[in-house]
Amino acid sequence: MIESYLVLARKYRPQMFKDVVHQEIPINALKNAINHNRVGHAYIFFGPRGVGKTTIARILAKRLNCQNPQGEEPCNICKSCVEITKGISNNVIEIDAASNRGIDDIRELRESVKFNPMGGDYRVYIIDEVHMLTMQAFNALLKTLEEPPRHVVFILATTDYHKIPETILSRCQDFTFKKVPTLVLQDYIEKIAKIERFNYDSEGLFWIAKKGDGSVRDTLSFMEQAVTFTNGNLTGKQIIKIIGYSGIELQIELLHSLLKEKHPIKVFQTIESLYSEGGDLQRYIWEFVEFLHSSVLIRENIVDREALNYPLEDIQKIQKQIFNYSPDLLVFLSEKVYEIFEKLTMLRLRNSYEVKVFLEINFQKLIRQLNQPSLSGILEKISQLNEQVKQSFIQISEEKTQTSSTTPETQNTSSIVDLETSLKEKFSGSEIDPNTIPKI
Numbered sequence: 001m002i003e004s005y006l007v008l009a010r011k012y013r014p015q016m017f018k019d020v021v022h023q024e025i026p027i028n029a030l031k032n033a034i035n036h037n038r039v040g041h042a043y044i045f046f047g048p049r050g051v052g053k054t055t056i057a058r059i060l061a062k063r064l065n066c067q068n069p070q071g072e073e074p075c076n077i078c079k080s081c082v083e084i085t086k087g088i089s090n091n092v093i094e095i096d097a098a099s100n101r102g103i104d105d106i107r108e109l110r111e112s113v114k115f116n117p118m119g120g121d122y123r124v125y126i127i128d129e130v131h132m133l134t135m136q137a138f139n140a141l142l143k144t145l146e147e148p149p150r151h152v153v154f155i156l157a158t159t160d161y162h163k164i165p166e167t168i169l170s171r172c173q174d175f176t177f178k179k180v181p182t183l184v185l186q187d188y189i190e191k192i193a194k195i196e197r198f199n200y201d202s203e204g205l206f207w208i209a210k211k212g213d214g215s216v217r218d219t220l221s222f223m224e225q226a227v228t229f230t231n232g233n234l235t236g237k238q239i240i241k242i243i244g245y246s247g248i249e250l251q252i253e254l255l256h257s258l259l260k261e262k263h264p265i266k267v268f269q270t271i272e273s274l275y276s277e278g279g280d281l282q283r284y285i286w287e288f289v290e291f292l293h294s295s296v297l298i299r300e301n302i303v304d305r306e307a308l309n310y311p312l313e314d315i316q317k318i319q320k321q322i323f324n325y326s327p328d329l330l331v332f333l334s335e336k337v338y339e340i341f342e343k344l345t346m347l348r349l350r351n352s353y354e355v356k357v358f359l360e361i362n363f364q365k366l367i368r369q370l371n372q373p374s375l376s377g378i379l380e381k382i383s384q385l386n387e388q389v390k391q392s393f394i395q396i397s398e399e400k401t402q403t404s405s406t407t408p409e410t411q412n413t414s415s416i417v418d419l420e421t422s423l424k425e426k427f428s429g430s431e432i433d434p435n436t437i438p439k440i
């Protein structure tokens with residue numbers, strides 16, 4: 001199984017700049033440097049893991065030593081290119097600073113820098129996780145960076161830019177690498193799924209890409225794992241089972257139980273079934289927070305699809321189901337559920353049973369709040385009642401005027417004012433929850 005994982009991640013490792021996903025800014029800068037013959041002696045490649053830092057460093061090393069370059073790209077055919085691709089070239093030295101972080105390792109490197117490249121123009125040193133070097137090692141490296149031989153290029157890759165000493169940074173050109181958006185990753189793995197002839201749907205690929213969290217390498221690793229688990233059947237239904245996602249249907253159901261039925265039974269049933277299946281309740285509540293937040297964004301129509309962390313199919317389902325709820329009500333609910341999640345996180349409860357009880361208590365409280373009439377709702381009701389009372393007084397007074405003209409009209413008006421005051425006093429007291437609940 002591990003073998004096949006390595007195969008997929010390696011098989012699709014880009015060998016040319018044009019094949020790298022979503023890193024146009026550093027790539028264009030490097031291409032410009034190549035075109036104008038201004039390749040620097042030291043670069044910092046900074047960015048999250050698995051987005052192509054080492055890959056681009058290798059492509060650059062290949063292009064610089066290529067015997068038959070194709071514009072800014074390496075040929076990938078000449079002896080030098082083939083050796084670099086195979087990882088057997090003497091002109092590309094890769095050091096993992098996480099495990100070679102001491103001064104001796106860097107001294108060794110300084111010695112080797114003096115040698116001329118063999119079968120190429122440059123020796124390229126790729127130091128991965130460079131922030132792991134000791135201070136002494138950094139100082140030793142600095143001496144080399146101060147007077148680098150003409151044929152040497154250093155590429156210092158890191159995920160922790162702020163851990164690199166200022167003295168080193170000032171000698172290097174910085175390139176920032178970005179996280180890859182989920183939809184870009186989804187498109188990328190769709191191409192691979194087609195080549196590999198996996199069975200898939202867009203929902204399945206979306207969840208694989210989301211699991212990769214911006215990293216091409218992690219996405220491919222998870223894709224490989226998913227292929228093994230599902231026997232090459234990368235559908236939404238299969239993938240959400242692997243990642244342990246409860247699915248959009250359950251979220252929608254919980255939403256309706258809270259806002260439409262406003263009864264704890266359905267909510268308790270959902271919590272109970274997740275609990276008895278051994279599901280992670282805390283994670284489920286976080287998923288519900290995410291769902292409610294996205295529902296608000298969808299309902300208010302304020303974001304495009306890129307910003308929503310759901311596959312298209314789910315977004316359409318959400319759109320359909322929340323249409324009847326007011327944005328204010330959804331905002332209110334998302335804030336309340338977030339508060340529950342926050343409290344739950346801080347409490348660090350001992351086991352899932354305690355989490356279950358905590359959620360039941362808090363959701364019951366929430367339903368009670370939802371069932372309470374809002375202050376604005378009550379005031380509206382009072383004004384409606386007033387109007388009705390006025391109407392009926394006018395009617396009675398008209399009837400009386402028709403039969404006798406002795407009753408003064410002022411008496412009716414003062415009765416209306418008294419009633420209005422007494423109703424307001426009664427309803428605007430402290431019994432009303434200050435958390436005004438928006439109307440549906």
Ligand SMILES: [Zn+2]
Binds near residue numbers: 077078081082
């Ligand atoms: Zn070549």
